[in-house]
Amino acid sequence: MKKVLILVIIVSFLVIPHTSAQLSGAWVQDVRYESDINPGEIVSVNVTIGYLFDEEVEISPGIYSRELEDWVVNDFAQVTGTGESSYILEFPAPGISGSHEFEANVYYFIEGNWYNLGMGAVQNMTLEVMGTVTSLFEYNAEIEEVLLPETLGLNENYQLEVTVSYDFDEETDIVLIVTDPNSGNVIVETQDTLDGSGSNDYSFNMTTPSIYGVYKMEAMVSYFNGIEWENSGESAVYEITQEIIEPVIPPSNNPWGYVGIGILIVGVAGYLYYQKSKES
Numbered sequence: 001m002k003k004v005l006i007l008v009i010i011v012s013f014l015v016i017p018h019t020s021a022q023l024s025g026a027w028v029q030d031v032r033y034e035s036d037i038n039p040g041e042i043v044s045v046n047v048t049i050g051y052l053f054d055e056e057v058e059i060s061p062g063i064y065s066r067e068l069e070d071w072v073v074n075d076f077a078q079v080t081g082t083g084e085s086s087y088i089l090e091f092p093a094p095g096i097s098g099s100h101e102f103e104a105n106v107y108y109f110i111e112g113n114w115y116n117l118g119m120g121a122v123q124n125m126t127l128e129v130m131g132t133v134t135s136l137f138e139y140n141a142e143i144e145e146v147l148l149p150e151t152l153g154l155n156e157n158y159q160l161e162v163t164v165s166y167d168f169d170e171e172t173d174i175v176l177i178v179t180d181p182n183s184g185n186v187i188v189e190t191q192d193t194l195d196g197s198g199s200n201d202y203s204f205n206m207t208t209p210s211i212y213g214v215y216k217m218e219a220m221v222s223y224f225n226g227i228e229w230e231n232s233g234e235s236a237v238y239e240i241t242q243e244i245i246e247p248v249i250p251p252s253n254n255p256w257g258y259v260g261i262g263i264l265i266v267g268v269a270g271y272l273y274y275q276k277s278k279e280s
Contacts, residue, residue, distance in 0.1 A: 024052055024053050024054070024057075024108075024110070025051070025052060025053075025108065025115075025117045025121070026049055026050065026051040026052075026053075026057075026059045026079070026106045026107075026108045026117070026121065027049070027050050027051075027106065027117055027120055027121040028047060028048070028049060028050075028061070028104045028105060028106055028121055028122060028123040029048045029049060029050040029084055030046075030047075030048040030123070031045060031046070031047055031048075031104045031123040031125060032045070032046040033045040033046065033125065033127075035126060035127060035128055036128045036130055037093045037127060037128070037129060037130065038093065038129070038130055039093060039094065039095045039096065039097060039129050039130075039227065040092055040093060040095050040226065040227040041092070041093050042090050042091070042092055042093075043090065043091055043092070043093050043127065044088060044089075044090050045063060045088070045089045045090070045091075045104065045125070046086055046087075046088055047061050047063075047086065047087050047088075047089055047104050047106075047123075048084055048085070048086045049061050049079075049084060049085050049086075049087065049106050050083075050084045051079050051082070051083060051084070051085070051108070052082045053079065053080055053081065053082075053108075054081075055080060056078055056079070056080040057078070057079060057080065057108050057109060057110060058076060058077070058078055058108065058109040059076070059077055059078075059079055059106055059107065059108045059109070060074050060075065060076050060077075060106065060107045060108075060109075060114070061074065061075055061077075061087050061089065061104070061105070061106040062074025062075065062089065062104075062105060062106070062107075063089050063091060063102050063103070063104055063105075063125070064102060064103050064104075064105055065100070065101075065102055066101040066102065066103065067094075067100060067101065072091040072102070073089045073090060073091040074089070075087050075089060089104075092227070093127060093129050094127070094129055095227045095228050096129065097129045097130060098128075098129060099126055099127070099128055099129075100126070100127045100129060101124070101125070101126055102124075102125040102126075102127065103122050103123065103124050103125060104122065104123045104125060105121055105122050106121055138167065138168070138169045139167075139168055139169075139172060139223055139225050139230075139232075140166065140167040140168075140232050141164060141165070141166045141167075141168075141174055141194075141221045141222075141223050141231070141232055141236060142164070142165050142166075142221070142232055142235040142236055143162060143163070143164055143219055143220070143221055143235070143236060143237065143238040144163040144164065144165045144199055145161075145162075145163040146160070146161070146162050146163075146219055146238050146240055147160075147161040148160050148161070148206075148240070148242065152208045152242065152243075152244055153208065153244070154208060154209070154210055154211070154212065154244060155207060155208060155209075155210050156207065156208045157205065157206070157207050158206055158207075158208065159203050159204070159205065159206070160178065160188075160203070160204040160206045160240075161201060161202070161203055162176060162178075162201070162202045162203075162204070162219050162238075163199055163200070163201050163202075164176060164199060164200050164201075164202065164221050165198070165199040166194050166197065166198065166199070166200070166223075167196075167197045168194055168195055168196065168197075168223070170195065171193055171194075171195040172193065172194055172195065172223050172224065172225075173191065173192075173193050173223065173224045174191065174192050174193070174194055174221055174222065174223045174224075175189065175190070175191045175221070175222050175223075175229070176189070176190050176191075176192070176202055176219070176220070176221045177189045177219070177220055177222075178204060178217055178218070178219050178240075179217065179218050179220070180216075180217060181216055181217070181218045181239075182216070187206075187217065188204040188205075188206070190202055190204075208242070208244050209244060211244075212244050212245060212246045213244060214241065214242070214243050214244075215241075215242040215243075215244065216239065216240065216241060216242075217239075217240040217242065218237060218238065218239055218240065219237070219238040219240060220236055220237045220238075221236050222236065
């Protein structure tokens with residue numbers, strides 16, 4: 001009898017905590033959202049969380065991106081007892097059209113650790129992003145003019161002037177670069193923040209190459225539309241041609257130069273005739 005009693009006590013000690021853990025938890029019970037959406041548009045997800053706890057517990061519902069392998073949004077709340085609660089979770093849709101996979105999930109905090117019921121706590125989500133990047137605002141930036149000296153020598157310092165025209169409905173970041181189109185390397189770069197409509201002039205300190213020739217460069221302006229960097233197409237790019245040509249020395253305008261050459265020719269011819277007569 002004594003041995004049996006000891007066995008019962010040991011079994012109870014092992015089973016009771018395990019049974020208690022099985023009877024606690026939180027899970028995603030329902031998810032509602034608009035599946036067809038534009039790039040960058042705010043996705044609003046109504047997540048209903050079911051829970052079962054015998055004390056007050058902190059939970060964290062959230063949306064996880066399988067592409068990014070990271071959370072795009074999450075929230076925190078306190079719950080107790082048995083029931084369900086709804087939460088609105090919002091995040092921007094991806095900027096690329098197509099199908100994008102997410103999952104709604106929930107964790108709960110007990111005794112210093114975050115726990116999760118695994119796949120039983122998850123609801124899968126698929127967003128169909130339609131078309132291309134759209135915005136509530138109008139964006140446009142173009143390169144209006146590029147100026148540089150007509151004649152340049154080797155290793156000569158000069159100013160490259162670039163005029164950018166723009167039309168923005170809100171404060172917008174731009175970046176203006178000058179590149180070598182052959183290598184793709186950025187030669188010079190500047191950033192600015194613009195708002196409204198107008199034009200701005202930007203000046204770059206440049207140095208010509210050390211070898212004569214014809215060189216190509218490209219100036220391009222891009223802007224951040226709140227989602228990603230883009231440009232206004234062909235009008236945002238300006239091809240620059242820089243000619244470093246070896247100077248040609250013009251002939252002399254001194255008429256005495258030609259007279260001197262004529263005298264020299266006559267003198268040489270006379271000398272040769274005298275030598276020939278002498279030999280004969």
